[in-house]
Amino acid sequence: MKFSEIAGHQSAIDSLRATADAGKIPHAILISGISGIGKMRLARAFAQYIHCKNHVNGDSCGVCPSCLQHQNFNNPDLHFSYPILKKESKNPISTDFINQWKEMLSDWSYMPPEKWNEILQAGNSQPAIYVSESEHIIVKSALSSYQENYKIFIIWLPEKLRPEAANKLLKVVEEPFDDTIFILVSNDDSKILPTIYSRTQRYNLHPLSEEEIINHLEKNRNISGQTAGNAARIAEGSMGKAEEIACHPEELVEFSDLFKEIMRMAYSLKADRLKAISELTAAMGREKLQRFLAYCSRMIRENFIYNLKVSSLSLMTAEEEIFSQRFSPFIHEGNVEALSEEIGRAARDIERNANAKIVMFDLMLLISQWVRKPKPNPLPINQS
Numbered sequence: 001m002k003f004s005e006i007a008g009h010q011s012a013i014d015s016l017r018a019t020a021d022a023g024k025i026p027h028a029i030l031i032s033g034i035s036g037i038g039k040m041r042l043a044r045a046f047a048q049y050i051h052c053k054n055h056v057n058g059d060s061c062g063v064c065p066s067c068l069q070h071q072n073f074n075n076p077d078l079h080f081s082y083p084i085l086k087k088e089s090k091n092p093i094s095t096d097f098i099n100q101w102k103e104m105l106s107d108w109s110y111m112p113p114e115k116w117n118e119i120l121q122a123g124n125s126q127p128a129i130y131v132s133e134s135e136h137i138i139v140k141s142a143l144s145s146y147q148e149n150y151k152i153f154i155i156w157l158p159e160k161l162r163p164e165a166a167n168k169l170l171k172v173v174e175e176p177f178d179d180t181i182f183i184l185v186s187n188d189d190s191k192i193l194p195t196i197y198s199r200t201q202r203y204n205l206h207p208l209s210e211e212e213i214i215n216h217l218e219k220n221r222n223i224s225g226q227t228a229g230n231a232a233r234i235a236e237g238s239m240g241k242a243e244e245i246a247c248h249p250e251e252l253v254e255f256s257d258l259f260k261e262i263m264r265m266a267y268s269l270k271a272d273r274l275k276a277i278s279e280l281t282a283a284m285g286r287e288k289l290q291r292f293l294a295y296c297s298r299m300i301r302e303n304f305i306y307n308l309k310v311s312s313l314s315l316m317t318a319e320e321e322i323f324s325q326r327f328s329p330f331i332h333e334g335n336v337e338a339l340s341e342e343i344g345r346a347a348r349d350i351e352r353n354a355n356a357k358i359v360m361f362d363l364m365l366l367i368s369q370w371v372r373k374p375k376p377n378p379l380p381i382n383q384s
């Protein structure tokens with residue numbers, strides 16, 4: 001990964017490059033921001049830049065032995081730690097899952113955590129970084145580097161460090177060896193152990209612009225036109241989300257049709273039809289149903305916002321907006337919160353493997369109840 005392959009984040013790139021050029025690289029760096037904006041790509045590009053000895057135009061060369069190793073994920077002085085499952089081993093370490101990890105880095109470099117769970121076949125388990133991994137890091141950081149000036153440890157999702165693992169790691173992050181650099185890549189830095197957090201030099205990355213997303217989809221995924229535009233518009237600045245949407249454009253149409261149908265049937269309280277829809281959605285399987293519920297949640301929020309008539313706030317495709325012109329008045333301050341909550345609750349139940357048919361039918365009935373609530377009248381003005 002070279003800096004030139006990063007979409008956006010120019011000031012973070014400039015600042016990191018300057019630390020390397022001046023020989024003043026911080027020993028612990030935290031790159032944080034929402035999921036899917038390229039934090040891991042930046043961490044990887046920086047690591048490659050540090051190790052490359054033939055910088056070209058402020059970037060790594062991409063062709064020296066070290067760069068080639070980086071691009072194949074096998075530079076002996078670059079170590080990755082990431083959340084894993086406790087399957088066969090009592091003391092699992094990240095490299096037990098190295099093949100899955102390489103698949104993730106090469107196919108999903110914007111690192112959507114759901115994809116990682118899918119690749120790990122995590123099911124209902126929550127991947128974590130265990131104390132055995134921290135011990136492994138400590139041992140490796142004490143060894144001298146193989147060929148480079150620096151050993152670099154990239155830790156993906158430090159918020160997933162088990163408390164005992166975080167405590168164990170604290171010592172090497174506080175007092176690292178001179179030739180050791182830690183790069184923490186976090187989707188939620190509020191959950192990092194404060195003592196580790198306070199030791200880091202922090203880079204908070206912003207969501208990407210629609211233009212940056214469209215450019216990337218065209219260049220790297222060969223997706224353009226309306227599909228790219230739609231994905232960029234509704235991805236809320238996350239390339240991970242945009243890739244997911246753009247790779248399943250048919251899903252967007254399917255979800256949109258289903259959402260409209262549910263809202264119509266819920267409003268007219270057609271229970272038999274709602275029952276049929278709940279069976280249809282339950283048959284999607286858990287992953288897809290989760291995506292559909294996320295879609296519904298977004299549409300509720302967007303329709304509420306649509307009432308404000310501020311087009312810059314709208315994150316809908318043109319086709320979705322057509323439906324909203326008539327539907328949005330039915331989503332108002334009297335029901336928006338309840339609807340969002342019920343959809344969120346259904347998503348959590350599905351995640352916990354509850355019976356999808358029952359969860360979805362209950363949700364349909366609750367949606368009927370809330371969507372038919374009249375918009376509350378404004379409070380009367382005191383006329384005294």
Ligand SMILES: [Zn+2]
Nearest residue numbers: 052061064067
């Ligand atoms: Zn190079």
